[in-house]
Amino acid sequence: MQKILVIGYVWAEPTSTAAGTRMMELLTLFRSQGWQVVFASAAALSEHRADLSELQVEEKSISLNCDSFDQFIAEYQPDMVLFDRFFTEEQFGWRVEKICPAALRVLDTSDLHSLRCARQNLLKLAQQDGRNESERHQVAAVDADFDTLYHVMAADDMAQREIAAIYRCDLTLMISPAEMDLLQQQFGIPALLLHHCNLMLLRTDTMAPGFEQRQHFLSIGNFRHEPNWDAVLWLKHAIWPRIRQQLPRAQLHVAGAYPPPKATALHNPQQGFHVIGRVADAHQVMSQARVCLAPLRFGGGIKGKLADAMACGTPSVTTKIGSEGMCGDLPWGGMVAQDTDAFAAAAVALYQDEVLWQQAQRQGTQILLQCFDRERAASDLLARLQLARLQQEENRRKNFTGAMLRHHLHKSTHYMSQWIAAKNAQKIPA
Template identity: 65%
Template structure:
């Protein structure tokens, strides 16, 4: 029986974020093989975390910069260690290699953080060039070619750290084909280090309510995720006024985990803009809505909210960044637009035109089946991991850059961590 240790940046919250849904799906794939799975994290326990005991997954609290982790890994002797995002690999990767070098080291990016960060920087630069607050509200989504993105990313601390973590690992799970292409063509990452794995915890298709039984627009997303908060601001300041000008009685319900006071302050029933916060059942409210709005101006990865909309039979309006990596050559179940006027036109059409709404919804089933088949994706992942476990040493010999980075980069990380551990030991 394989032993898997997953080191989480946070405890998985599948009802709060797409990253939490993805993590729970990965854990389910491992457990489907009867593998012994342990989930460890140094994060504080969260209210909305998943009940891992239901999946027979052991939970272990670990400490940062503490040698007790090394001893724990040496006792566990895992076959595979999965790092949840690159910051976790930075903290624990060298410790895993030192304590149990036989373990296959796998990184799950969730999304490419340096890509999201670069797009955010480009958006802010465009806004700062505006002469007024009103003009800043009108700035649309970031439109940059892979070459332009590389120019914005190459010198950034985050890109260098994240790509270095990818090289240091035996395999990195990527959720977006666009990001895989960017890493290979612009950063020169070998395909042997990457695996296309668009696993998401997508709900079973709901009993679809017809057009006549649905009402209102819906927007949903964890408020702690910067692209989601920016999307709410763009909705409030630029997009929703255009929709209301066309549909004076329209109502927008904005849901999301962890709404800060600055978000709840936007609640304005007179404008039909309702900030409702946490949804006890996100899939239920999605299945009751007529149209999902996801006006993302920057970001990365694939968007759980849009996959959920497909499963719930809810057409969506989003941007090219929102749909990135999700549909390939298949038609989108709604509209992909990148200007405020186009967004409002598309939203109103889907909300009012039953034929347009039905045509959009019809595209969802094919897209989910083609792009997000969990059985196929899970089987492909397991087969790739088994091949790597059987050829681990040969695989590592071919990754000289990774070996070099582990030798040099982790020396500084290791010594800093050991210094903190020694300092903590003296102070206690």
């Protein structure tokens, strides 16, 4: 492969999201092979987007429901198109197939959106009897098994769309082995359509400060990501008051990009609850904290904040959802707790006990070494892409379900898009 087109759902922001970090890792890997890379997106240009010119990656602004994309891709003629999340495959997949049918079509899910949505719905269901905000946030993290989650997901439009996009592509990159298992065992997706790829830009800090040099708790995550915002609310209304009862002088710093006014309104120094918003260097802030708190009640994928914590030698307290797919059979680099009382108790114990803290730090390092081998992951991905390219015609013949879905959905999407394009061009009344 020589020419790659990446269609981004948004412009890559590695300082804002783990998804942005992952995208930069993929772009860096592609460029290291000498491949020509164009990154295109229909999203508005963002202030904090990465400067892709440093990687010699061309940026291209594209439009939804516009034939100008057809002209662009016909001129570029990519060997491979990477769709960033299934939304972009829905919007542009049929155009790619129409203009460049020989191009390898690869989907990067980032995390399984339909899994996250199903867990969020289960949380809302558990919270519905709460009479006020405080009562609703006493509810523990979702702890449903995959059979239960399958029944919730299978009845939901989000899962149907996402699974269909996976079938329509030649290969889908999955960041979590747990999600690989769910797709294969519960949804019956063939292994030839999936590849586990947990690439991360991890900078292990071998000179990280020790227990005594650190202070405060840290919670970090993009506020636009719903699981992160829910975690902040759980901290504010339930977990943090319990921690402060036992550690009256403790301080919690809540960091993350794009804090809305409703988040900054939670800032209360008298309660030790500091909403500090975006930080210039997440690793620097993480390295100064003694304990990272990630009370995720729903979500999916791999949690970048927790990988960063381990890379900075910072033990963490999280839920089963937080640690899912990250450590295999290894003990967590900190503590895992599901309900409010257990979470607060774990945070206090880890903050106060230096021996326990150091053990957790060592466990985090082992997870990075065994589960996040970047060179091996990069080599495996390149080999799988080359194999998918070599076996492309054979694999497409085997994937009749994908061909059928492309035929039906792309036809409807095609004609709807043409109608919207005509309406925009000629101002046809709706």
